[in-house]
Amino acid sequence: MAVGGPGGQFRPLESGDPASVASYRLAARLGSGGMGTVYLSYTPGGHPIALKTIRPELSEDPEFRRRFRQEVEAAKRVQGLYTAPVIDYDVEGTRPWLATAYVPGPSLAAAVAEHGPLPAPSVLLLLAGMAEALSVIHGAGIVHRDLKPSNVLLASDGPRVIDFGIARAADATALTGTGVSVGTPAFMSPEQAAGKEITPASDVFALGQVAAFAGRGQGAYGDGPSHAVLYRIVHEEPDLEGLPEQLRFVRECLAKDPARRPTPARIVELCQEASPTPLRQSGTWLPEAIAADITQRVSASAALAAAPKPAPAGPPPTAPLTHLSSAAPASPASHTPPPPAHAAPTATAAHVPSTPVPGYGPPPVPHAPAPGYGPPTGPRPPYGPPTGPQPPFGQQPWRPTPLPPRRNRAGKWIGIGVAAVAAFVWLSSCASVLLDITGKADDGDTTSSSSSSPVAGDGTRPRPDPKPVTYRGINIPEGYYVRFADSPPKPLYDDVGAAYAEGSDFYYQGGDFGGPATLGSPGEKIVLLNNAEDASLTTCREDTRYAKSVTLTQVSTGSHLCVHTTSGHIALITFKGTAPKGDPSDYVSVDLTIWRNAEEPTDG
Structure with a gap:
């Protein structure tokens, strides 16, 4: 740093x-x-x-x-x-x-x-x-x-x-x-x-x-x-x-x-x-x-150390009079305790002069209340009308606000009772309607609530749609993998191989022994969407043309892949390309949209 x-x-x-x-x-x-x-x-x-x-x-x-x-x-x-x-x-x-x-x-x-x-x-x-x-x-x-x-x-x-x-x-x-x-x-x-x-x-x-x-x-x-x-x-x-x-x-x-x-x-x-x-x-x-730079830094540090401490805040103005005949005693001075002996004042400019300047840095401005604002610090007058002479107009003394008269709360309890009765009647009517609907369904209505909750290709009902999270421009080097649970997902490496590493959800594997380079998932549930398919969570749930992996020759910039993991995450992967020509590195660039815990986890 x-x-x-x-x-x-x-x-x-x-x-x-x-x-x-x-x-x-x-x-x-x-x-x-x-x-x-x-x-x-x-x-x-x-x-x-x-x-x-x-x-x-x-x-x-x-x-x-x-x-x-x-x-x-x-x-x-x-x-x-x-x-x-x-x-x-x-x-x-x-x-x-x-x-x-x-x-x-x-x-x-x-x-x-x-x-x-x-x-x-x-x-x-x-x-x-x-x-x-x-x-x-x-x-x-x-x-x-x-x-x-x-x-x-x-x-x-x-x-x-x-x-x-x-x-x-x-x-x-x-x-x-x-x-x-x-x-x-x-x-x-x-x-x-x-x-x-x-x-x-x-x-x-x-x-x-x-x-x-x-x-x-x-x-x-x-x-x-x-x-x-x-x-x-x-x-x-x-x-x-x-x-x-x-x-x-x-x-x-x-x-x-x-x-x-x-x-x-x-x-x-x-x-x-x-x-x-x-x-x-x-x-x-x-x-x-x-060497000259070092000398300047030494001088600047010495200037900060030698700068005077901020002046302590002065006492606030004397409290206003409560009576013309007598003055309330002034409140004692109140200010922030001085800093420790080794404290240095906060710098207030980007450049500190090489020699100490008296008063370097503006001292803190004490905040004093305006005269007559708020209650005085002296003794308060007794409640009730004053017994002494009154001050002229514009110099009225501070007095506490009188308490409001007690309110009759009987009307409040009557209103609450009426509202409770009305709520009970309304709930009773709702229950009757529901029972009527339920009875009709039991008597032969074949409409099922499952029509609003589609069944996935494997026969299970999907979970509610989680909120998607998108990560853009992730570069995955050859032999590396990412985990969808990480936030953000980052390329990871394991000696056992990206396809076998614990926690691996999506990997890029270069061609070995003359074979093609592939994009894959250890869960072996990866689907390459065609151009007519909507890149959405619904499509990923419904399209079950699962493959173990997809070769790089099968994808192009903008291709979409759905990946299902054994931990229940679903990801939409947008292929952005590979390392440019002339770059000695080997990697793929992708955007990831992840729906975490979108389906029931499996044992793989």
Whole structure:
């Protein structure tokens, strides 16, 4: 998750942002991502921290909370020089949060986007620092799972790896969106892309990808749609053209076989061997433009920390007089308690000046009631007419509104009784009509209510029509399947095969041993509708020309298929096409309209 903006700018808090989290007053926004939002705050001693709040959707998932708690406990043990240590956290509150040391530097992704690839000496120091960070992270029993340029921050004394382990917590919930697995596709390892076991060697593969990005401006497997990049990661060799010669050992990190990849300790040795001089992290390890960016961020953070606290709200105006002869005592001053000693004022502008400006950020405007509005805070006069002199017109004192006279409720009960009698008479007449109709039906009326509830082809009566849910543009790679119960359905992979995977409802299988590529369902109830048939739930229920699968040669763009699953779901699949020519990946694109629990489940 990238934090901060170019030139040391911080974004002000937005309307939906909290003013504080626990005892930490939030000063500015640093960034946001799929997991949550990161804010700038300060410790009681004035040291800046990055405080991340987790998205409400994730917070509501109990399995995510359990994983998040485990990962935070493990992250507390990570205290390396090239990581951002955990400062504070809360995993039990309504909205979990995690605070780490703030790194006043751009992410690698932002630095390369703004200034281009790093020179070879900088990449070697970057790699060595990241490898040391992975050694510490793996030593704490954590696999990062989402190592990418935006999770590597550039500080003046070396890189910092952040967000380690949190992706594993997100992997426990279906709220992470579409895709094969948690992580960024362009930096996944082949085993992660295929949904197989993830080990520390998976992070080494991602490290090689990050190195290629830092040295040549793009990853080793190019850009483009996620499925295309994933296909190249699994099946093709990396493209390292343009990478300096002394960085060619990065190819070892990108081995398809995890066992052939070097360990983080070996990567540090390879960096030392490739450098003409001993590797030493210093304030000059980065190009001048990036170093200047870091300096601006340090100044901006210091300006926020040094900005004066908002002035406390003043006391409200004195309460109005209740009598001309005497004044009610003024109410004591009421204002919000001052923030904690380490709190910083909320930023109110996108750019913070490099030097503290007195009064930076407008102080909160106290809300004071208009004079004479509402009851006074002094003693009230006694009920009844005043005994003292009256004030002039326009200065009448506040008095409570007199209570209305008691109402005679006898008429109310009489009305209720009349209504009850009328309702009883009406219900009696309705019952007579129903009995009459029933008697006629028993005496020989052959009309059956089943005429309004059609019988399906298998002899069973269908369930009431459920509400359809449509998902568009789902790309299913060859050998992958989707489950209709997932929301949204996402491509999944299993070593046993898409047609045999547990929970598989619809799959795309490439041609094996010269056979045709097929679209199929393990339930073996798939129907290819003809052009004259209406693409609807009724048609899917009534058309029983079931097949086990349909070949790609039988469908074209716009073709409709009905799929019945053993779990009782019915889906209308609209075929949109296959991977375009020249694309090395192999996939089909479909739209799914799903009626969940539309019929009785079967045993398959």
